[in-house]
Amino acid sequence: MMVRKGGTRLDKVLRQKYPYWVMVIGFFMGFVSSWALILGLKRGGTSPVYSFSPSSSARVGNFSATGFANAVDKVYVINRDVCTDRWETSKRFAEAIGVELTRFKAYEPTSEELLNPPDGISVRGLKHDFLTTGMLGVYISHRRIWRLVVENNFEKVMVLEDDVFPTNQTWLHLPGLLQHADEAQEFHKKSWHYMFLRRNALGNVKKEKTWSLSPLGHPVTIATPSWGTAAYIISLAGARYLWSASKEGQYPLDVQIADIQKRNEDDFVTLSACWNDQFQPRCPETVFKFEKEDQGDCKRSGTQAGSRITRATLKEKLRELDAKL
Ligand SMILES: *[C@@H]1O[C@H](CO)[C@@H](O)[C@H](O)[C@H]1NC(C)=O
């Protein structure tokens, strides 16, 4: 019975931390595909196997350097109108490898909306010390992207904030990474929802269980609660889940997602694609942050920007508004 046998083998992989043959194959594949990348880039995409071509119809990873640009349905970059340099930098990195970006114009709430946010979001239970229009804007923007995923029935999209970009290696291995993560759904008997490409883990990453393997043989783990909204991949199931699970704005979005992870461990399946067998916060191996000079006038976190109201004032104003009704 081949199926049973396959299951047992996968079972073993998922229990053992790094079976030696995975390391061997992983290393070999990494070596081969790194060369494929280098050759592909050098040759400017003339050879079918080595071409670094985004238009290839090959979506899945047989470890050739093709098809990575179609691995997700869209790559959204959340960008505020004032941050033109960040958008130009994102485009420059994307154009160098032929990835198409979709700019998502960041939602910029008015200060009135701090008391009365759109999209059915409630900030009445705010637990963070303060709320800024920047923080609310981040919240609304990501949620609207999730809504777009649901409305368009996208299978998966990548979401990037406009000061980071996946490394070339991440792009190269993206099709295989996603294929393996999808295949593992059958084994785990559930869908994955959210894949961190960058994060600050709050728990012990050494205790994380393996979900699948990256094409390089690194474990893709089931993520402990983590802060990370700068770069991630969300599945249709994930977008559906988060759209309704994130209506209560209590914290900045990254903290809010970590909180949703804590409270819904079994329902909200988050993965980490950081190659965290040598975990480094923020996963510099997966995603890099732009240099200061590439960010122009927008060097600070958008979350801190804009009008600000403290939690106490917010609650007082909401009480006043309620009294008037
Ligand atoms: C990789 O997959 C694509 C599409 O399935 C196929 O055309 C190509 O020949 C494969 N390459 C190798 C080296 O197996």
Ligand SMILES: *[C@@H]1O[C@H](CO)[C@@H](O)[C@H](O)[C@H]1NC(C)=O
């Ligand atoms: C990725 O590869 C392309 C093509 O060789 C190169 O132009 C670009 O600078 C690389 N990007 C990074 C961030 O190294």
